[in-house]
Amino acid sequence: MIEFQGVSKRFGKRVVLDALDFSLTPGVVTVLLGRNGAGKSTLQRLCLGVLKPDAGRVEVCGDDPVRRPRDVRRVVGYVPDKPDVYDWMTPRELLRFLKPQYPTWNGDRAARVAEQLAVPLDTPFKSLSRGEGMKAMLMAALAPDPQLLLLDEPFAGLDPVAREDVLKGVIRAGGQTILCATHDLDVAARIADRVAVLSRGKIVAHGPAEEVVGAGGRAPEKMREILEEAVA
């Protein structure tokens, strides 16, 4: 689903990803755990082909996102850490704008998610709360029935009710391959099937959630030091 081989990315002198190797298991929720600035968003943007790796190879759903961005983006949904669409746009207008670009557009699913998450379809983004905006972005990302869903800090700034809505409505609906970037250990413990820990440009731990972050967020002894450095 996602394959990173020796991928490096730097911005100026700052090395964000350093010869990173990473692969994603299909059909499960993988949480990418790391502190702010660890490179989680960079990794996701490399998956979308909006950034180009300085070295290494990225493959998403069988395609190179730099060489074949159209094919990749059509099957990958992406929710940024905050709504980045036009503030005058309503969620309904956003759906109308995006629909012609996706051959697999599923209007029924969009409607279902909108209803489930109570997205105010006719209110401009500038009048939506952060939580409502994120739900609208999630709805737009799910509408094309993506094979892979990339979530970048989807719970940041969400109140507990909205967070629960997103969890139930989407992430726990099952069947979807999801890569969710977060710095929140609790979130990782709640939603992850698998956890990858990103620190100093490399994946320092990757495995089933219970092995990395433990049940109920209590990490196994051997992982505590890694997590403290990577997340705390």
Place this chain on the structure above:
Amino acid sequence: MIPHLWKEWRDHRAVILGIVALLPPVIFAALLLIPEGTVALPTAGAAIGLAAAAFALGADLVPGEVRRGTLMFLRRLPGGLGAVFAAKAILLVAALVLSTALGFGAASLAETVAGRPAVALDWTYAPEALGAALWIFAVAMWLPRGELAVPATALCLGAFVLPMRLLLEWNPGLKLPASAMDVGRWALAPGALLVAWLSFRGRRFGGAGGSAWRGLAVTLLLFTPAWGYVGHKVSDWRDIDPNDPLFRIRWGYVGDGGRYAFLNATDNPPRPFWGPEHAILVDLGTGEWRQVGDPGDKFYVGASVFGATQSVVAHAVESSDESTFEARKLWENYNDGATGEVFKSGWSHLRIDEVEARRRRPTRTPPAVARMPGLIVLAVLDDGTVIGIRDERAIVRVRNGQEERLFPR
């Protein structure tokens, strides 16, 4: 494409409607205040309209996306940036046309209301105006803020156009063919769109820096043929090539002893690019030649002046005052007719009739030579050898009925 056009319209409709609502009354009122005869109102109105759309819309189409953080949204669309750019360009061109038409309409109305005689729209600088408006759009993509687009465009176009302008300034009299100028003027607009597209595409992976470098590199490539063309024309203007098919000897003089020929010649086509004559000094013994002075400098025949013992060819370097046809102040170099060397320089007031009076008297030409068609006799040497201009293209020596080419060899 339709959703992108809708998005652009929806995103910028406030600006466009603002132009539609405000521009006509502002232009109408402003132009009424201008005294009659100072400007052609319809042309001024159209220019203001074009500038308004270029500044308000063209300068902000892409920096606006960066400022609001929406460029990332556009960058990750499956359709890529092509449709996004096309929609922006279409909207801009439509807004430029609309705004220009509104400005023209408002100014024409002001003209009618003021009872002034109707003046037709002056299209002279339309290509440059449209080009500049689209270059603002292109250059704005390299910048973090749209407000900087206008001075940056002026700087950029100035840097690319100035070398050509300076070359033309430094070579007064050099006129480029009108067709070449038209090609350059009309190429500004499509060139701007090409640079804009490649600059916008440069945003695919990131920020303004890559976009700016890419845009500047393409601009450089686009201007290179124009620089090359102007450079070639200037070189053609400044330097003469005797082997050029267009080479023509307009006039010549052979110094004492027949060693040196002083020629005024050109290698430029007569129309539409009427080039200058060049003064060239030819050593008839060796065939070596050199250009003397600058383009436009000429040899005049002198007599024995200023105590010179040999006949003298006055080489007029520069005319400092051509305000009257009859009198010209010339900087003259006096070449020794026997050696070709300059032996005296100085300002001189020469009247044209004086120059004419200095012409050498016609030489008596041997009858056999006089019957040779296409030969203009310059000198008959003591041994009967004739030096002449063959078909305006070469200097030849005729001896015993045999013609020998001396220059160019």
